[in-house]
Amino acid sequence: MSVKIKDVAKRAGVSTTTVSRVLNGEKYVREELKDRVNQAIEDLGYAPSHIARSLVRNKTNLLGVIVPDLTSSFYSTILSSIEQTAASNHYNLLVCNISEDIDKEFKYLNIFKEMRVEGIIIMHEKINEDIRNFIEKLKIPVIFSSVKPMDQSFVSVIVDDYAAAYDATTYLIGLGHKQIAFIGGDMRDMTSGQNRYSGYRNALADHGIKFVHELVRFGDYKVNSGYALMGEFLRYKHKPTAVFAVSDDMAIGAVNCIIDHGLKVPEDISVVGFDGSQMTELVRPRITSMEQPIQRMGEVTVETLLQFIAGEKRTAEDIILGHRLAVRDSCRPL
């Protein structure tokens, strides 16, 4: 089949050991031999088998990544950053896309186990008991990126979702808004569900604004749910003057819904999103959004995971990155 180290050795007139040595850049090889070996490698178009190497070295240089939705701008941007950082550390990515399908997750984790990936990055927080146990037994370092599962035993790279939501809401309040609707996430999610909701509620409370139950709805982070939920708000006699959606996609859905109802953003209703995905810049009006440092998040995720793999770091503490409100054109002072 393909050319192997033996062929190279034969052609260069040396032993496989010597070939292996020049392959791995060891010294203790005479220049002349080194040249002959390199020549043979070139002639034969030889590339060492990563498979065989992995087997003997007990090291695969593989990272497994589980993405909830590859088509999402937010996740694909993190993934891009993760890929870059991994690559520059000589790691490759095995990418898996569970589309919200928990069964798939199991399947993929199992594949990761068989593949002997050195570390696993997970980007969703819907971890059930079974999966949790499976991961624990895996003995492979796992890190969560941009999400934090209920389970305290895992490390996440995230922003302070509570504070971020608090700040976003406060921004709207500072603009003079009092009827601020909230389009939340899944309350089973710790970070993007509960914490952002708490941030919203407490910002309201701290500024003496009455919490109105009717102004709160929960979606699934996607455009359509933002659209549908906004539609409900628009049926009210007393429409909200501002909306805070906990994902940019839902914010875009909300904006579209408002526009499609013949109203204007921000003239009639102000909208704030969350994530800082590039979409917020592409849409008109450009959407003001509570940005997560997406690029940095990918980098830190990989760097931290590699530290775990190297056994350098043993903290079980989350890594909190800074958030920042990117003010664009979707809000106006009241």
Place this chain on the structure above:
Amino acid sequence: MSVKIKDVAKRAGVSTTTVSRVLNGEKYVREELKDRVNQAIEDLGYAPSHIARSLVRNKTNLLGVIVPDLTSSFYSTILSSIEQTAASNHYNLLVCNISEDIDKEFKYLNIFKEMRVEGIIIMHEKINEDIRNFIEKLKIPVIFSSVKPMDQSFVSVIVDDYAAAYDATTYLIGLGHKQIAFIGGDMRDMTSGQNRYSGYRNALADHGIKFVHELVRFGDYKVNSGYALMGEFLRYKHKPTAVFAVSDDMAIGAVNCIIDHGLKVPEDISVVGFDGSQMTELVRPRITSMEQPIQRMGEVTVETLLQFIAGEKRTAEDIILGHRLAVRDSCRPL
């Protein structure tokens, strides 16, 4: 370290061969033994090493994918489809993101070679002589998805770009437009560069519309270039009444530019995009776009590649999928 087949064998009181047999679902194993083995596997939390298997079977079940830009909605959607199709055929994806960097491409192809991926999917057409030679020597099936490199020796899964561009332009002509600007791609690209340009020109010619050199600009498929190029058209005394951009991203850029100049789409200028990315639905006005069957494209890419790998198919013919104009809100009859 981790538990291996030997441990399972010992615990079940059988030979490794027997374990291997139940692992691979062979018959010729007594029920009782099978149960004992499965029990041992469960007790020990054993998962066979894919590495070792690959080595002996000479089969990795790995596909390498090279994406030019993971953050692009178009590519990430294809990738998602590719992942799904691969997964359901028990193949895993090694994903690499060359951000237009040809050197990276080499590096990645080399990694694919070392990894012994069984097939390679490439999603950009900037293939130079060196890369081409490298691929030829690789002896690994390669397929291009959504693009066609100059080199005739490769198989691509694409739409008929010429016809698609022709049809898109004809649609605009049918609406009564005569000043139709064209925002093209890279003319070094066969499919998205040359063919779409020819389609535009010939549609014009066939309908007796004079080709105006000033109405043609070439970009890099991204939002910003669409924006910038549209800006040039808007400086003309005689502005075009319609624009055909050969990517949805550029179309979005063009629309934004028009809006930012205080004009309206489609009232003042009509815009047609190309690709059928989900963005066209999320933006207001929704953008009329010449759609590629993105989902299907991913499926067909993987299916065809797997046929190549199985040695079933030896055609060097491109696979042409149907295009279709998705009429939305960005065009109006003149």
Place this chain on the structure above:
DNA sequence: GTGAAAGCGCTAACAG
């Protein structure tokens, strides 16, 4: 400096 030999974890003849 260099090579012979053992072994990484698994499968695949080949016997029995």
Place this chain on the structure above:
DNA sequence: CTGTTAGCGCTTTCAC
């Protein structure tokens, strides 16, 4: 039906 044996392609002692 089940086990023994020999590799898959590479690295790594351990001698020379």
